[in-house]
Amino acid sequence: MNSDTLQKLVEKISVESFGQTFDYNATFNTRLRTTGGRYDLRTHNIDINPKMLTEHGVETLQGVIKHELCHYHLHLNNKGYRHRDCDFKKLLAEVGGLRFAPLSSNSSAHAYRYICTECGQPYLRKRKIDLKGYVCSRCHGRLKLQKEAMYK
Structure with a gap:
């Protein structure tokens, strides 16, 4: 799918789901990493992460488009x-848009698993932490590294 096809799809979804036209630009933006799409308040343009289509399919892409619309x-x-607004939540439910975009393949999973030596509370972290500076939030016990690079 190219930008022209995306533009036509966004315009079509806008008319069918919202009953209003979309008069601005919709493009794929490969620089988006942690989000499915972005609506610019100043220009009223919509950027879509192309991985929503390539990794998750057309239905997910349409859900992200509805969210941005x-x-x-x-x-x-x-x-x-x-x-956080009620108007947004209500309209999103009415049109069937996605509340959250699914994770793409480049998003890193939790690489480090720490566990409290006292109560066994697990902590998953993307980055390694200094064990001298942190204690368990439940019982204030010492933490220890249980698994490293298990979840990458």
Whole structure:
């Protein structure tokens, strides 16, 4: 799928799901890493992570597009367009958009697993931590490294 096809898909979804036109640009943005898409409040353009299509399929792509279109239409209608707003949550549920984008292959999993020596509370971390500076949040016991690079 190229940018022209994406633009037409976004315009089609906007008319079918929201009953309003989308008058700005929708493009693929390969620099997006941790999000499925982005709506720009200043330019009203939508950027979509291409991995939503290549790794997760058309249905996920459509869910991300609906999510970004919720931001777009609510913002232009002076309603609550943020994730925490009731207007946003209600409209997103009505059109069937995705609340959260699925993880892409480049997102790192938890590489380090620490465990409390007293109560056994596990802690998963992406980065290695200094065990002298941290204690268990439940019982204030000492932490120890249980598994390293197991979850990469």
